[in-house]
Amino acid sequence: MADAGTEIETLIELMAKLPGLGPRSARRAVLHLVKKRGVLLMPLAEAMAEVGRTIRECLNCGNLATGDICPICESEKRANGQICVVEDVADLWAMERAQVFTGRYHVLGGTLSALDGTGPEELRIPQLRDRIAAEDVREVILALGATIDGQTTAHYIADELGESVSVTSLAQGVPVGGELDYLDDGTITAALSARKAL
């Protein structure tokens, strides 16, 4: 591909590092970008540079923000005494899309993992403890993945916070619109043991 110029090669190599794209789809994406120079390539270059310049992590909760503090931590309306602990900003976005949680968040930035050597210090857990007193938090809602690492992290945080605050976690059960036939045994077991009277 020497004929395509080193500029194109560099762009393909960088694009191939994005999750979900490999060398082949990166080439396809770059050709698409070149064809749509005015409406896609140049706006995308600008949008990336702009995000790179302005976006950083909220010093309080770890959400993405344009300033030191994100809009959710800045809003007095969201100081309702609840903090929802999530693994990642993607999970925070998922919660926000559901438009049902009105408190603040705390983004851990991962889960505890003996395998990867991720300990509590890497995970913003000390900061969570600080916030409980500072923001007069009554309830910590653990919205962590139903994986081994996610559940280990949840139990660690619950132990760590102790009696200082009420710690809850998202219910496990049948997803809305889910059919029993397609669910794994673990979900059915969890849903059965958490069954409710109608």
Next chain:
Amino acid sequence: MADAGTEIETLIELMAKLPGLGPRSARRAVLHLVKKRGVLLMPLAEAMAEVGRTIRECLNCGNLATGDICPICESEKRANGQICVVEDVADLWAMERAQVFTGRYHVLGGTLSALDGTGPEELRIPQLRDRIAAEDVREVILALGATIDGQTTAHYIADELGESVSVTSLAQGVPVGGELDYLDDGTITAALSARKAL
């Protein structure tokens, strides 16, 4: 996602327009970019801007180039009297990766299509005719896809060029490493009718 800032939203919307990415994978890619700001986000923004500034279509063959004429058309070594006609720059790259063709290319920019209303004028076919005389071409190799539109285009070009030059096309048959069991009937038929003595 108002919390993530309009900069992030804009970037996600643009990324979702890339082939192979949807809204969900665009969000994932953007979060990855933000995490890898120094090593991926900023270099990617610069590479895109650079490609947007410098890359255009070769006036002679339609390949991507940093100047008016691409390196292949500029190289005297590649003026061997052969022109390989491809549909798209991606196909030109595929031919170059195989490192077996030593002539020049002609990128059509698509195939004839009655459905999409793509006629010969949209496809750089007139320019191909001009190049045959100008570059003293002896053979035109049609490397077009084995689709209905690809084959229609191949036949149209062969008719158009007439006796002025020898027109060939890539052989059809069993792909190297291919197993008969996984091939479609059309490929097996083509491979059988083009069988060779060992």
